Amino acid sequence: xxxxxxxxxxxxxxxxxTIAKKFCETAIEKGATVESWVLNKLSFRGCQACYACKExxxxxxxxxxxxxxxxxxxxxxxxxxxxxxxxxxxxxxLKAFIDRNFSFLVPDYATAQKRHRxxxxxxxxxxxxxxxxxxxxFKDIFPKYxxxxxxxxxxxxELIRVCGVMEPRHLNKRPEVFKEAEALAxxxxx
Ligand SMILES: Cc1cc2nc3c(=O)[nH]c(=O)nc-3n(C[C@H](O)[C@H](O)[C@H](O)COP(=O)(O)O)c2cc1C
Numbered sequence: 001x002x003x004x005x006x007x008x009x010x011x012x013x014x015x016x017x018t019i020a021k022k023f024c025e026t027a028i029e030k031g032a033t034v035e036s037w038v039l040n041k042l043s044f045r046g047c048q049a050c051y052a053c054k055e056x057x058x059x060x061x062x063x064x065x066x067x068x069x070x071x072x073x074x075x076x077x078x079x080x081x082x083x084x085x086x087x088x089x090x091x092x093x094l095k096a097f098i099d100r101n102f103s104f105l106v107p108d109y110a111t112a113q114k115r116h117r118x119x120x121x122x123x124x125x126x127x128x129x130x131x132x133x134x135x136x137x138f139k140d141i142f143p144k145y146x147x148x149x150x151x152x153x154x155x156x157x158e159l160i161r162v163c164g165v166m167e168p169r170h171l172n173k174r175p176e177v178f179k180e181a182e183a184l185a186x187x188x189x190x
Contacts, residue, residue: 001189003027004076005036006069008083008094012038015129015165020082022178023125023160026185027078035072039093042066046096053103058117060103070100078123078188079154081145085130085138090145098145104152116153123188124149124157127181133164158184 005024009016017038024034042065052061060070073079081098083090090098109115126142139161146157162177164170171177 001027001032001077002075003032003034003078003080003189004069004072005034005080006082006094006097007036007038007040008081008091008097010040010091010093011084011168012040014084014168015162015171016082016084016127018168018171019127019129019160019162019177019181020080022181023080023127023185026182027189030186030189032078032189035076037069039091039097042069044096044100047099047102053105054107058103060100062100066097066100069097070103073101074104074118076122077120078125079149080125080127082127083129085128085132085141088138089141090128098148101148101152109151115151118153120153121156122152122154124154125160125184125188126157127160129162129165131164131166135163137163158188160184 005020007017007020028034044064044066045062081094083094104116104118106112106115106117128141130138142159149157160180
C-alpha cells in the first residue's frame with residue numbers, strides 16, 4: 001500500500017504531526033510505503049482558477065513544489081491529511097493544497113456520474129487537532145472534506161480528531177490517541 005502523508009501544521013513537532021507520525025510508523029511496520037511532505041516547507045500557490053485543468057490539460061498546469069505532491073496523490077492508495085484547526089477550518093497551508101486538487105476533477109464534475117480522473121480505490125485519513133475541548137465545536141470540518149474527497153475517488157474516509165490540545169505537551173496526557181492512531185493504521189493497512 002502506497003500512502004501519501006501531508007503535514008498541514010507549521011509546527012513540525014506539533015500535535016497533528018505527532019499523531020500522523022505514529023499512524024505512518026505503524027503503517028510502515030504493517031508493510032506500507034509512505035511518502036510525506038511538510039506543506040509549510042514547500043513553495044506553492046493555491047488554485048489560480050485558470051480552468052486549464054478543465055479546458056486543455058488533465059493535470060494542474062502550475063509548476064511549483066506541489067507538482068510532485070499532486071502526482072504522488074494521483075498514484076496513492078491512501079492520503080493522510082494532518083492539520084491543526086485554524087479559525088474553524090484546516091490550516092491555510094492544507095487548504096491551499098486541497099484547492100489545487102481541483103485538477104483531479106473532470107470538466108463536467110458537477111453533473112458527471114464519475115466526477116474524478118483518478119484511478120484505483122483510495123482512502124482518506126484526516127487527523128485534526130484543536131485547542132477547544134468542545135467536541136461539538138468544528139465537527140463540521142471532516143464531513144465537509146470527506147464529501148469533496150469522495151468526489152475525487154476517496155470512497156472511504158476515516159478521522160482521528162483530538163479536542164483540547166493547545167500545546168504539543170498536552171498530548172502527553174492523551175495516550176489513548178496514539179493507540180487510536182496505531183489501531184487505525186493496523187485496520188487500514190494490516
Ligand atoms: C492561527 C491559529 C488559529 C487557531 N484556531 C483555532 C480554532 O479555531 N479552534 C480551536 O479549537 N483551536 C484553534 N487553534 C489552536 C490549534 O488548533 C491547536 O493548538 C492545535 O492542536 C495545533 O495543532 P498543531 O500542534 O498540529 O499545530 C488555533 C491556533 C492558531 C495558531
